[in-house]
Amino acid sequence: MATRPEICKEPSIAAERQERKEKEEADRKERLELEKMKLDAEMKLLQAKIEAGIIKNESDGSGARTQSRSRCNIIGLQDENVEKVRNASRPKTKREVRAFLGLVGYYKEFVPNFAAVSAPLSDLVCKGQPNIVNWDDSQERAYNSLKVAVTSKPVLQLPDVNKKFFLRTDASDRGLGAALMQENEGTLFPVAYASKKLTDRERKYSVTEREALAFVWGVKKFSLYLYGTVFTLQTDHGALQFLNAAKFGSPRIMRWALALQVYNFDVQYIKGSENVGADYLGRIE
Structure with a gap:
């Protein structure tokens, strides 16, 4: 009888050990990721300074050419993320529609005919409307038009390294x-x-x-x-x-x-x- 409690404890002890091992492994990966993040940031800053001509790169004697490449890199990074917004799937709930309207509404003075264009989407979040939105062609047109508006000038602008x-x-x-x-x-x-x-x-x-x-x-x-x-x-x-x-x-x-x-x-x-x-x-x- 004295040995039975020990037998019952063994699976629990094994499970705890496995859980602890998995946590330690996850923490180790997280620390490695943070170290990589710091190193990546330092390397990107160094590369940006080289490309902007702040630091001379001995293998490249053209300051103008490297500065041009730096600008292309920045625009390329921007375009990559802009495409994510433009290709985003349509909102499915009232909360998601409100979040989108919050984004575009912040810049409504820069979007021609904003009230009229956004009206089909605004109708979806009115009191009494279902939480799962009913989407039709008018909402699709409004959604696509407003996505283009917030990912184009004058709303979306190029970064200025001289500003905060x-x-x-x-x-x-x-x-x-x-x-x-x-x-x-x-x-x-x-x-x-x-x-x-x-x-x-x-x-x-x-x-x-x-x-x-x-x-x-x-x-x-x-x-x-x-x-x-x-x-x-x-x-x-x-x-x-x-x-x-x-x-x-x-x-x-x-x-x-x-x-x-x-x-x-x-x-x-x-x-x-x-x-x-x-x-x-x-x-x-």
């Missing part, structure tokens, strides 16, 4: 979104967009961890612009105001915060209604 960058990020239960912004005549305009689908493991993160992940991923995505500059993170998640101080109980977020110490940024809290670009990008597929 603002990074807006957001996380949903399905994905991450980021919008890189710069100010022009008192208004923040997007210069680049990015989005990412969450992995099964990342979907299990807490809300705060997903929001922190969105920022870390956004910084990595736009490191070519952000490394070596002072930029501002704008977030609608209050806890992230302390991200650059690493004031977290979560070991995962603390590791991310330490990895971000190679960047120079401040954190600014904004209302959820103001986080228009990143909120929509975090929901597209």
